[in-house]
Amino acid sequence: KEMTVRDALNSALDEEMSADPKVFLMGEEVGEYQGAYKISKGLLDKYGPERVLDTPITEAGFTGIGVGAAYYGLKPIIEFMTFNFSMQARVPLRSSHSAIDHIINSAAKSNYMSAGQINVPIVFRGPNGAAAGVGAQHSQCYAAWFASCPGLKVLSPYSSEDARGLLKAAIRDPDPVVFLENELLYGESFPVSAEALDSSFCLPIGKAKIEREGKDVTITAFSKMVGYALKAADILAKEGISAEVINLRSIRPLDRATINASVRKTNRLVTVEEGFPQHGVGAEICTSVIEESFGYLDAPVERISGADVPMPYAANLERMAVPQVEDIVRGAKRACYRAVPLAATA
Amino acid sequence: TTTLTIETSVPFTAHKIDEPSRSVETTPKELLTFFRDMALMRRMEIAADSLYKAKLIRGFCHLYDGQEAVAVGMEASITKKDAIITAYRDHCTFLGRGGTLLEVFSELMGRQAGCSRGKGGSMHFYKKEFGFYGGHGIVGAQVPLGCGLAFAQKYSKDEAVTFALYGDGAANQGQLFEALNISALWDLPAILVCENNHYGMGTAEWRAAKSPSYYKRGDYVPGLKVDGMDALAVKQACKFAKEYALKNGPIILEMDTYRYHGHSMSDPGSTYRTRDEISGVRQERDPIERIRKLILSHDLATEKELKDTEKEVRKEVDEAIAKAKESPMPDPHELFTNIYVKDSGLEVFGPDRKELRYALP
Numbered sequence: 001k002e003m004t005v006r007d008a009l010n011s012a013l014d015e016e017m018s019a020d021p022k023v024f025l026m027g028e029e030v031g032e033y034q035g036a037y038k039i040s041k042g043l044l045d046k047y048g049p050e051r052v053l054d055t056p057i058t059e060a061g062f063t064g065i066g067v068g069a070a071y072y073g074l075k076p077i078i079e080f081m082t083f084n085f086s087m088q089a090r091v092p093l094r095s096s097h098s099a100i101d102h103i104i105n106s107a108a109k110s111n112y113m114s115a116g117q118i119n120v121p122i123v124f125r126g127p128n129g130a131a132a133g134v135g136a137q138h139s140q141c142y143a144a145w146f147a148s149c150p151g152l153k154v155l156s157p158y159s160s161e162d163a164r165g166l167l168k169a170a171i172r173d174p175d176p177v178v179f180l181e182n183e184l185l186y187g188e189s190f191p192v193s194a195e196a197l198d199s200s201f202c203l204p205i206g207k208a209k210i211e212r213e214g215k216d217v218t219i220t221a222f223s224k225m226v227g228y229a230l231k232a233a234d235i236l237a238k239e240g241i242s243a244e245v246i247n248l249r250s251i252r253p254l255d256r257a258t259i260n261a262s263v264r265k266t267n268r269l270v271t272v273e274e275g276f277p278q279h280g281v282g283a284e285i286c287t288s289v290i291e292e293s294f295g296y297l298d299a300p301v302e303r304i305s306g307a308d309v310p311m312p313y314a315a316n317l318e319r320m321a322v323p324q325v326e327d328i329v330r331g332a333k334r335a336c337y338r339a340v341p342l343a344a345t346a
Numbered sequence: 347t348t349t350l351t352i353e354t355s356v357p358f359t360a361h362k363i364d365e366p367s368r369s370v371e372t373t374p375k376e377l378l379t380f381f382r383d384m385a386l387m388r389r390m391e392i393a394a395d396s397l398y399k400a401k402l403i404r405g406f407c408h409l410y411d412g413q414e415a416v417a418v419g420m421e422a423s424i425t426k427k428d429a430i431i432t433a434y435r436d437h438c439t440f441l442g443r444g445g446t447l448l449e450v451f452s453e454l455m456g457r458q459a460g461c462s463r464g465k466g467g468s469m470h471f472y473k474k475e476f477g478f479y480g481g482h483g484i485v486g487a488q489v490p491l492g493c494g495l496a497f498a499q500k501y502s503k504d505e506a507v508t509f510a511l512y513g514d515g516a517a518n519q520g521q522l523f524e525a526l527n528i529s530a531l532w533d534l535p536a537i538l539v540c541e542n543n544h545y546g547m548g549t550a551e552w553r554a555a556k557s558p559s560y561y562k563r564g565d566y567v568p569g570l571k572v573d574g575m576d577a578l579a580v581k582q583a584c585k586f587a588k589e590y591a592l593k594n595g596p597i598i599l600e601m602d603t604y605r606y607h608g609h610s611m612s613d614p615g616s617t618y619r620t621r622d623e624i625s626g627v628r629q630e631r632d633p634i635e636r637i638r639k640l641i642l643s644h645d646l647a648t649e650k651e652l653k654d655t656e657k658e659v660r661k662e663v664d665e666a667i668a669k670a671k672e673s674p675m676p677d678p679h680e681l682f683t684n685i686y687v688k689d690s691g692l693e694v695f696g697p698d699r700k701e702l703r704y705a706l707p
Contacts, residue, residue: 058524064489064524067490071479
């Protein structure tokens, strides 16, 4: 059976709201509009305005209110999103920057500062990462920002199974979770197992998934880039390179064990992310591998990331600013000592 | 026990609401408790000042002396089912909620017996079991959080309210207005309490606020200006606000109060205001002296009995400090506890992860 990421998220919200009356959804356009991206479709009708709350466009205010409600023991799901007069609505977790103080200072640190008295069972979710044609303020990956903060958990699903299992895990978790979706994946369909469709389905937080096994080079990716990495692996396979693709799923905690075990097997690593390169997720993964598996590396670690520029609008420039499949292929070949010009002449 | 009816020092000033009566009912027992509780708070803060100067308290330390009537008056009209959240000037609010002196002094000195086991410090006291949600260091952030507590109380049908305290400095923060708007839209039982001590750090209220009438700053939300140096007026206002908020939604209480100390320990508190101003408030409006006079004029206790109370309080504080000093520093393993609730198996790292690194049990 196939399911879109949108339906996976929607069904996960529905099932968790049905299972626990303390779970509620709050954000811009989540109710009467049915969600700017229709992730919350039907939930207002089913659960009523007490549990599906449309907020004004005041992220700092409603994020703080959500965190306060979590202090009290409720389980809020805060959706970040702003509506822009079209179905291709905008602003997503990107708008979380206005709320970042509450995510970091009010949510992430409270359990520690209170020595365990005030835990914060809240989920901040919404579209993240590069979108299409929306310019610099609406196209950015926040994974590295949030994942640098102890006290937060940061998840980023790729497939429908990921979306269901990780969102359900996030809602059930007693700690604050930032849940980074990708609007370009919402409409994509993925096969889902019967197990993943069961309402008890849940994925572990902090565990990566080996999406494709291989022996020559390890490629780490998350969210939309997992799909690109898999496409790159197909191309590489035709050229006799066997790539292992790791879908990180959890950016914090980061599954260092799985990454290092893979690198110890393949001896080569390519990290892929849409975000800015400096201080990025790839930088952290590279450091981990150098710390733990330096002796196993047969080549320098390769990093594929978003370009180090604000996102441009023009289609040609935008394409150049986000990682493409060919970038991943090239990086992997470099790691395997097959420089592109050599391959071309061979 | 007899009931006394006492007139508040000044009338309430109301915005978009009929003000409550100036006649406040109280009892001899309540007045004596007010006296004792405020004397204890005062003594605790003075002792914290000494401990800070003796370098036993680190970092920030914001003292509450002068503002005690707000903490005790508020507690007199609410229950532990109601929630309180405040900013960093939180020692006395914590004590008012039922926290202990030992927890206060241990936390201030970063000891294991502290209310946050030494991990929070002066600005981060909590007592969730008694409805105290901190102790927040980001100016103004506690107001949306408080409105969220009120949301949860309404959602849970608990028939309780939240008092979100902030200073006159924080009153200009944008997120306060965002949270107030949502609270009013959703009729949340949130009581925004502006403790107006007239200075945001060293900035006088009129230099920071175009309208320093903070009780009117909610526009469409009603407000009440209260003499925050009069515990009975505070009690009356909080009782009134609780009843109002449960039925109608948010309300603002502006407590006209004063802090004797500077903003924090690095501020002598004398560059932006005159010594005369401070001593004038001490002589004319001091919240403890006001209650002392009431007790004496109603023959509820003798001058000597009140002095004895002050001596007892002093002894209690000294004993708590001695005990707190005996409490050990937090165990080194505490560095990595409480980052998460669910942390079994979590890999944690020190500055040199080759030296300090392990998976939590």
